[in-house]
Amino acid sequence: MTGNVEGEAYWSARAAVWLDDTDALxxxxxxxxxxxxxxxxxxxxxxxxxxxxxxxxxxxxxARRVQPGGRVLGVDIAAGMVAGARRRAEGSGxxxxxxxxxxxxxxxxxxx
Numbered sequence: 001m002t003g004n005v006e007g008e009a010y011w012s013a014r015a016a017v018w019l020d021d022t023d024a025l026x027x028x029x030x031x032x033x034x035x036x037x038x039x040x041x042x043x044x045x046x047x048x049x050x051x052x053x054x055x056x057x058x059x060x061x062x063a064r065r066v067q068p069g070g071r072v073l074g075v076d077i078a079a080g081m082v083a084g085a086r087r088r089a090e091g092s093g094x095x096x097x098x099x100x101x102x103x104x105x106x107x108x109x110x111x112x
Contacts, residue, residue: 004102008077015080019055033058037065045069051103052076056085056096063094071095077102 037058042048042065050059053074063072074096076082082098089096101108 004077004104008102011076011078012080015078015084019081019084034061037061042066042070048072049108050074053085053098054081056088056098059085059096059098060089060092060094063092063096067095071097073108074098075101075103075106075108 040048040062042062044066045068046066047070048062048066050062050072053059053076056074059072059074063070066072072095074082074085075098076085077100079100082100085098089098099106
């Protein structure tokens with residue numbers, strides 16, 4: 001099975017703009033995102049996969065809730081998004097890591 005070539009191209013082309021606008025996007029998406037995280041109810045020790053992690057804000061927020069003993073893996077189809085997520089997460093102290101992959105076909109068994 002092959003990956004989503006069109007999706008990768010689309011998000012790769014938009015990664016820089018998305019990352020530049022992340023703080024502004026949080027004004028609109030922050031509250032619904034927090035509500036979704038609350039509904040998920042992450043708990044210490046859990047391992048959670050964040051598909052389509054974008055700039056990594058949600059991954060970091062969830063990772064803070066799974067401490068101690070848990071961790072979060074953020075995955076995005078666009079390498080630029082993952083690079084931005086890694087930069088934003090640096091120094092957060094949250095147990096989070098990021099990888100580039102198409103969640104439709106990626107084998108997470110080896111890394112998560």
